[in-house]
Amino acid sequence: MNEQTQTVIDYHHRTKHHLDRYAKGPETLDWDDQPDPFRRFAGCESMPLPKPGAELPILFSELDNPQAIAPQALTLESLGLLLELSFGLAAWKQYGPDRWALRCNPSSGNLHPTEAYLINTDSSLMKPGVYHYVSHDHHLERRCRFADDVDNTGILIGLSSVHWREAWKYGERAYRYCQHDTGHALGALRYAAAALGWSVELLAECADDDIAALLGLDRQDDFKPDERESPDLICRIHTASGTGTPFEIETLSETLQSAAWSGRASNLKAYHMYKWPIIDEVSAAAAKPRTGEPLWQAAPQPVVTLSSRQTATALIRQRRSAQHFDGKTTLPLTDFYRLLSAVMPARKPPFDLWRWPAKIHLFLFVHRIESLAPGIYALPRDPEALDKLQNATLADFDWQPVSDILPLYQLYMGDCRQIAKTLSCHQSIASDSAFSLAMVAEFGFGDQPWIYRRLFWECGLIGQALYLEAEAAGVRGTGIGCYFDDSVHEILGIKSDRLQSLYHFTVGMPLEDTRLQTLPPYDHLRNKEAR
Template structure:
C-alpha cells in the first residue's frame, strides 16, 4: 500500500541578494533578503484574492477562476528561492529510476531505415530563408523525419554506466515525452492507415491500430500526417518532485521544435491542431489503455503502477509546405477521433518502475489545465516568413542533420569562448516569432520553427551578456511581441535604459537595460550554477502569464512552457551551428529574477533559463553510435 510521504523543503543557508553590480544604483536598492511564501501541503487551496465570488457570477466563470487560482498557486508553490527550494525527493532512488523507453509489448514492430550520417540534407541556416520543395511521404522520408527529430543521437559510457542521448533534449535526460505518428497507407510499412508509437531505442514503429481509410482524405490535404505527444509525469517527478510539471512541458516544446526543424528539411510544414481537446488526443493516441489514475489527497509513495499513465499534450499536422489554405471541420474531426476508442488496439505498455512517489499537486494541475474541444477557431496556413540576416557567415556550413544530431547539452562552459556581436544578433534574429516581415514587428508566430504554434508570441528574454565581442557586458532584453512592450517597460525598473545597442539590426527588438558585469549575478540567480556565468551569454525567458490565463484560458499554462521549449530548441541548434554549445537551465530562483527586473505580481513570470557558450568536454566519457546501441534501458 502507498504510504504518506514525509515532505521536506530542500534548503541551503540563506543567501542575501548580493550587490553584484556596484556600478549600478539599480541593484543597490534591492533588499538583502527576499521572502518566499511557504506552503504546508501540496494539496491546493484557493488563494485569498480569489476566495470571494459574487453570487451573480456564472458557474462556469467560477470554475474557470478556480482553475486559474489553482495554477497560480501551483506556480508559486514550485518556485525556488535563495532559502527555499520547491519540494522534491530526499535523494534519488536509483533502484526505481524510470525506464526511459516506453514499449508496447506484443505490438507489431516496423523497423525504420537508418539514414547515413552524411546523407545530404539542406544547409541548416538556409531553412530560415525558405523551405525546399516538399518530399513525398514514404518509408524513407518518414524514417529520415524521425531520425532527425526524436531518435537516439548517441550512447555515452564511463565504463561503469551507459546512457543514451536523443536528438530532442530533455530535463535531466529523463525524457517524459512519448511520440505517436498517424500515417496514411505507405508502401513497405502498411497497406492501411494506422496509428503507431515511435520507439527511439531501435528506431522503429510499434503498430497500435489500423484506422478507417477515409480518415486522411476526409480531413486533411494529400501527403499529410499527424504526430502526437504525451507526457509521463513520473519520469520527471522521480528526480525533480513537484516542479516536474514545468519540466515536462519544456520538453514538449523541445520536441515540437525538433519536429518542426526535421520536417522543414523535407519541405514539410507543421502546425499544432490546438482546437482539439484532451479527450480527442487521448482517443487518437490510444491512451485509454492506461487505467484511470485516482489522485490521492496528499503526496504518497509505494507501488503505484497507474502513475505511469501518459497525459495527452498535443497533436501536430505535418503537411507539404507551400500549399494553399484549407479548412478543418473540428466537430467532425472530433467525432472521428473519439471513434478510435472502438478500434482494435495492440500492445500492452511496459512497466517503468517497481515503486513510485506521487506528488499529487502535479496531477491536480494537469487536470486543471486540460483543454476541451473548441470549435470557434479556424485552421490557417500562414505564409512562410523568412528571418533577417546579419551574421550568416558565422555558420559553419553544416547541414540540418549535422546540427540536430550533434546537439548536446553542455555540462560546463569554459569561461573563455567569445562570439562576435553580429553572431549574437544573428542568433537572436532566429529567435523572433514573426521573422523579418513588416519591418520586423513581432507578434504572430510565422517564422521557423515558431510557426508550429498557433497563438501569438507570449515569451520574451532577459539576457545577461558576458562574452560578446563589441557588445558591453550587461543586461539586455529581447521583446518578442510588440504589443507587450509598453506593459513590460511600465512593469520593470524605471531606470532601465531601453536603448538599442550599437550595430543592432533595425528588425531586431533588442534593448540594452544596464551595463555591468553580470556574471556573478547570473550564476547566483541560476541556483549558483557556474554554467550561467561561464558562457558567452545566458538568459531568462519571461512569459506574460496571468493575463494570458484569463484572456486565452487556463490551458495556456503548459503552452507557455511549450513556447519556451521551442525557443530553447532554437538556441540549442544555433549554438551548435556556430560551433559552440548550450544548455537549458530549469533550476533558477524565480522571484529574485523578477525582483532584479522590478516585476511584481504574476503578470510576467520567468519560466526557463538558458546559457550559450564554449563547452568543456569530459574526456572520461566515451561516445558510442546511436545505432546499433548497447542492450541497456538508460
Template sequence: MSDSPQSPLLDYHQRTKHRFEAYAEGPGQLDWDAQPAPFRHYLGAPRTILPLSAAAFERPFGELDRPPARSATLDLDGIGALFELSLAISAWKSWGPNRWALRCNPSSGNLHPVEAYLLCSGVNGLADGVHHYDPLDHALEGRALLATAPPATPWLAIGLSTVMWREAWKYGERAFRYCQLDVGHALAAVAYAARLLGWQTRPLALPADTLGRVLGCTRTDDFAPARHACTEAEEAEALLFLHAPSGAATAPALAQWLATAQWHGSPSAIDPAPGYRWPIVGTAAGASRCRGATLATPPQWPPLPPVRPAPAAGAVQVIRQRRSAQRFDPARSLPREAFYRLLDATLPRSCAPFDAQASAPAIALLLFVLRVEGLPSGLYLLPRGTTAASLIGATRFPARRPLAADSGCPPHLALEVLAELPLQAVQRLARSLSCHQDIAATSAFSLGMLADLGGVDSDGHLYRERLREAGLIGHTLYLEAEAAGMRGTGIGCFFDDPVHDSFGIDDPHWQSVYHFTVGAALDDARITTAPAYPQRQRELP
C-alpha cells in the first residue's frame, strides 16, 4: 500500500497493522478504574422517557425480509421500540464486585463510542427537533428544539456520532478502525429494528461539518473544558432517514429547519484526565470525512433468491439475546444448512441491514471452515459479488474449485474451496492469524473480511464506508448465529499482512479489515445476568 503523503488514509491503515513482530501502537496497560465514561448525558436538557414497547412488535426473525402485516405507528411506542431493539441496554452482567452493561449494538471491547440522536418532526408526544438518546435510562434528551412548528408530514431520522477517545483509551492508534466498525454495527442494528417495525431506512450523506452542526457536535462551547479536547469531542458520522418526505431529506432543508431551534443541555465529561494522546486517530478522521450531500439511491443489488427461512425464533428475542461469545465448545459442530444460511444472509440485498448501506458491496469473506457438518475443513472464499474471486493466487491453491453440486450449497452463493486441510492445520492458521486467540480456532468457522480499498486515496470517505460495511456484515452474522442457536464474536485483533500472505493476496488494494467467528458458546457460570432496566420492570408485559 502507498506510503505517499497524498494517501494519508492508506498510510494510516498501513501504520496501524498488527504484525507478528509487533502490535499497532497502543497504551500497553490499562487502569480500568480510569475508563472513559460509557454513557453521555446532556445535563439540563428536557427529558422524555421512552416506553419499553418492543415486545408488542414481535414476529419471526426469518420473516424480516418481508414487511409486517401492519407497520408500527410513528409515535412514542414505535420510537421506543426502535431504540430498545437497536441501541439500548440488553442486559446487565456481574462478576463479583464488577457490573457492566451489554447493548443490542455490539462494540469493540464493549467500549461503545457511538452516540445516537433522533431528528423528528410531527411526532405525537415529542417536540420537533434533535434529541440525544440516553441508553442508560432509555430516554431522549432534547438538544435542539423548535418552539412552534407548522403542521407537516411526520418524519424522523437517526443521527450517529462517535466519541473516539472511548476506543483510543484502550486501542490506541487502531481506534479509528474500531469506531467505524462500531458505526457499521449501529447502522445495522437500527436497520434491523426499523425493518421489524415495517419502516424503511435510507442513508443521507451530508458534509461532515453540516452533520456536525445538525447533531450539535460542533458546539464546542457546550462541552466542559478538558485536558485534551480529543477526549470530549464527538465526530459526526452518519444519518439514516426512516420516514423521509422528499422535502425534508436535504442538507438545506435540515439547516433551515433548525435555524430557529433553541439548544439545551451541556454534555457530561468523558475523560477529564487522559494519560495518552493518539493524534493519528484525528488525522484519519479528518482525511475521511464526507464532503458531499446526497440522499443515497439504494445500490442496484444483484437479484438473489430470498434468504432461506430461519428457525422460528422471534426477532425481538434474537436481538435482545445477542451476545459476544467468550469461549466455544470444540466438540459441537454447525449443521451445513445453517452454515449456508449464515453466508447467504451476508449477501447484499434490498433489505436490512444493507438498506442502510450507501455504497456498492466491496467486501469478500475469507473462511476458515472448522466444524461444519458434511464439509471438509479448510480454506474457502465467498466473493459476495465482488471481484475478489480473481485475487486469490491460483498457484497457491492448485485444488481451488467451486463447492461440489452434491454439497447442497445454493449456486448463487458462489462459495469456493481454496484448499482442504486437516482440522488441526486450519485451527493453527486461524488461531495464529487472529492474534493467537482460541475463539478463532475452537468455533465452527471463522473468517476474515477482505475490503477493496481502491479509490480511498482520491475519496477518503470510502475508507469509512468499507469499515462500516464490515460492521454491517458482522452484525448480520451475530443475529443469524443467535437465530441458529449458536453465537458469534467479532475479532478486531488480527495480523493484517500474514492474512493476505496466507490467502495468496498480492493486490495491495485488498486489505483485511475485520475478523469474525461463529460456534457453540460456553457460558461462564460465574457471571450473572440481570434485566436491562430493572427499575422499570413493571412496565413490561
C-alpha cells in the first residue's frame, strides 16, 4: 500500500458516521453563507442555446434497446437538449419567500458541486473551443478559442467538482458526496444521450491533469482559491454526424498550446467560515494519472419489460427526490424486479458506458413488496462476487434464491423497518418506503487510490437508474448519504475492510408537501425575453 492509498483509506474511516457521533461538519449553518449553486465566468463570450423544453417521441422503455433508436442530427438544438436533460433545470420550488431550483441531475442537499463543460472541435456546429454550461440561463460561456482548422474529434463533455459547495453543509464527508454526484451526472448524461440516439464513451485513460488542462481548471488565477474545481472525468459523445478523427489526448493537448483563454470564475458569494483541509488532502491523494484501461463490457442481461408509456424526456424532467413516504403502499413484484434488473451491469443505459466489472452490490431491506416476505435480501451485481459476499457476511444468513431472472437472495426473514431507519441516521424515509438498500463495495484498490472515486461513481450510476426507474413505476426514490457505516457492517456481519457501505437508497410512494409551489424551470428566461 502506497502513501496515497493510505491517505484515502484514513480519510474513509475518519469520515464515517457512528451511532454515538457524526463525521466532522460545521457546528452551525449560516444560510447567508450558502454557496451560489450557479457558477458563471465573467469576461468571456456568452453563447445562447435554442429554447429549452423540446420533447422527443422516444419512450423511456425504448432506452432498453438504444441501438434501435434513430440518432438525431448534431445541431445546436440537439446539443442544447443533451445539456438540458443532463444538467439543466427541471423545476423551481417555492415556499413563502424562499425559492430554489431542481435539476435533472440530482445532488445531495441540492448543493450541486458538479460543473459541466463542452469541448467542441466541429466548426460546422459552432466555433471550436471549450465552453462552460450555465444551467440557470441555459447558455454556454466560451472559455477557450481553438483555431478553426482544429482536427474534428466531435464533442466532449467534461465534469468537475467544487468540493466546497458540499463541504459548506456536510464538512469532511463532503468529498464522498461530490463523487456520488459525479456518478449521478454521468448517468444523467448517458440517459439524455440515449434519448437522442447517441452513445457516450467514458475516456477513462485520461489523467486528472489532462482533464484540468482541457477544461481550464489548472488556470488557478481564474478561480478564487477556496472555490477551485477538481477534475472528475471526460466523455466523448458519439452522434449521428459520425465521430470524426479518433480521439487522441496528445493531439487535443497540442491544440491548447495555441488556444486563447478568457474569463474568470465569479465569486460564489460566501464567507468560508469553516475550513476542511482533509478534503484537499484526499483529493490530491486520489488524483489519477494516465492509465491503460481494459475494453471491458458487461454480458447481455435479461430485461424485465417496462409497462410505462412515458417519453424519456418527460420522465427525465419529472425526476424528484421524495422527502416523505406514505408508509403503506405495496410495490408490485414486477415493478420491483424491473427496478433491480435496471441496475445490473448490461449493454443498455446507463451501464453500457462503464468500463469495469461491477464492484458495488446491493443489500436490501424489503418492507412492502408484493409476494415477497419482508426481510434482508442481497443482489450481487457480479456472479463472481457471490462467494465473497457469502463468506464475508453472517454465517446465519440463508442465501436462498428467490427469482429465476435475477440473482436475488433472501438472507433473513422478518420486519426490518426499524433497523433500516436506525442505520440511515434515524431517517423514516428508509422505513416508510417499499424498500431501502445499502450499496456495498468490494473495497480494495492497492496502489491505485483513484479507484476510490470510481466506487462512488458506480454508486451514483446505480442511484440514477433507481431514480428514473422509480418514476417510471409510478413511485419515487431518494438517495441517502447519511448512514452509520460500521453499524451497517455489523448488521450484515462484515468484519473487515474488504466490504464497505458507500451509499443508501430508498423507494416508495411519496407524500407531496402541498405547502410547496412548483414552477416551470425556465419561465425566468421567458419573462426576461418579454421585458
